[in-house]
Amino acid sequence: MLTDMQDAYGHAMLDHLLGEPQNEIVERDDGLFDVDMGTPYYFAAFREWPSSEREAIAFARGRVLDVGCGAGRNALYLQEQGHEVLGIDISPLAIEVCKRRGLAHAQIMSVTQVSPKLGLFDTIIMFGNNLGLLSNERRAKWLLRRFHGITTPGARILGASRDPYATTAPEHLAYHARNRARGRMPGQVRLRVRYRRYVSPWFDYLLLAKEELDQLVQGTGWHIAAAIDGEGGSYVAVLEKETAL
Helix, strand or coil: CCCHHHCHHHHHHHHHHCCCCCCEEEEECCCCEEEECCHHHHHCCHHHCCHHHHHHHHHCCCCEEEECCCCCHHHHHHHHCCCCEEEEECCHHHHHHHHHCCCCCEEECCHHHCCHHHCCEEEEEECCCHHHHHCCHHHHHHHHHHHHHCEEEEEEEEEEEECCCCCCCHHHHHHHHHHHHCCCCCCEEEEEEEECCEECCCEEEECCCHHHHHHHCCCCCEEEEEEEECCCCEEEEEEEECCCC
């Protein structure tokens, strides 16, 4: 669990809920800083979602696990549609925001803590580029196998990502080269979030081209059934469960 001083992401969302102006700073481990204006996105109504996510959500069925649920926009939408949804997030304040907004089931939990104790799910949602929570090749395969064990036959993972190669920015191309030299995947990004006086721990976030994702899921009990393209290299992959690992 994040401490209060580490929960930069959660404080930004709570301030947004309370109507206070906020901007997060995202810091990359090569010294790159960027102002993240995306907090309102975590609260967006369905009509304001990216078109790829609006299309992909139609693949959701049954009991749903929303991984990295943030302020609950996906979980609340599906709850309104009659699904039983559990939202999980490592941020205590994100879970507080979800509960204040009316999400019936929300728990403070890292993606690495998911287990059969949560019950079985028919759909796992990882929108908002949250396929990035797979972090790296080794953890990705471990997590996908774990997801296989907590899902029903025919289950789906709806995961959003962004092709890291859809850029011409010198600082990003240099970062890809730096990663390769260090034996990391080019889109494996090490980040932390700053907001006011709050600073998150460093964490790895994995951006994947569709071809890389296709290779990554092999041997994990999942396959890519569809990929819905969005803007700027973004996409949502629909992963379907195979009968056995």
